[in-house]
Amino acid sequence: MIFLKQAQAQCSLKEWEFVQKMPVDENGLTNPYHGISYEGFLETALPEMMAFAEGKQLPDGYVPETFFFLWDNDMIVGQFRLRHYLCESLSTGAGHIGYFIANNCRGKGYGTAGLRLTLEEAHRIVPDEEIYLRVNEDNPASLHVMLNNGGRVVAEHNGKLFVRIPNPGKGRYPSKTEAKSLLSDGGKCNPGPWINHSKTAAHCAEKIALYSGLCPEKAYVLGLLHDIGRKFGKRHLGHVSDGYSYMMELGYPDAARICLTHSFNEMQIEGYVGNFDTTEAETTLIRTKLKETKPDDYDLLIQLCDAISGSDGVMDILDRMNDVKRRYGHYDQNKWNRNLELKTLFERRMKLDLYAAVEKDQFHP
């Protein structure tokens, strides 16, 4: 199975070995970590890669960049780097994505598969209308990888070809800054513990995403807005349809989807814990949309985060479910079991204890 994983401590030995195979510079893709010791990799290179993905510790003029490794089962075959947006030097230079495939793995379709997976990530992260790539004229293999993924050559200059790939994901969820202002606005309309609960969910989602190969920014934003329907007053099931309609009106279908899916970890309206206080039209909307939606990683992630996020911080999942049960008088057993499954699923994926990953005892909203 071929998949991308963000650079992370759990895979550090293989990541370090791979980075040693990458030259310092090949076709413009630089590798500052070539020749570094394993200890040095753990102490400086890996933390730096992880920080860059979060937009932290960036040298002047750098934009946030996520380092992915392309895996074929338990072997790393390539590295893909995604710059989250363009600055002037990137827009006239290397563009959004750079990649390297190990010499002995070339000509086997890894480049095409890896770029396809990186584009899926880019669709969630990059706000620009097109994904920019650049390739040397004398590198037809890499050009083919781009063309195989829908690229078209738009310019040629100094031995370089400039390639563009449409970005269908553009603007499917708001930026972090806008999401924070939407939540603060929601808090003014309907103050309550849901604001800190949402901030906790955002924090958890960002942390889990970081260790699971998902986009931390997207996870944060979706966590922050999952309950945004509460802006419109104290409703139970109604907050789901209110949030969905609000986000759709603003043109953010990915955020709208989370408003809908976060309350139904079995993807059925019947499992809802709370009052069915929706109009017939709202109930039909929720039922129909749930049926149409196949849950993706972000749906599952926010369902889990909702189940561990209290208004004072991160809670033990059992304490949180018992708290909800006490407040509402019941808790669907299948939903309860599914939440525990989600915990196991992400812990396996992260190779980390859930509460350690989200820094349960240190975080305060």
Ligand SMILES: [Fe+2]
């Ligand atoms: Fe929630």
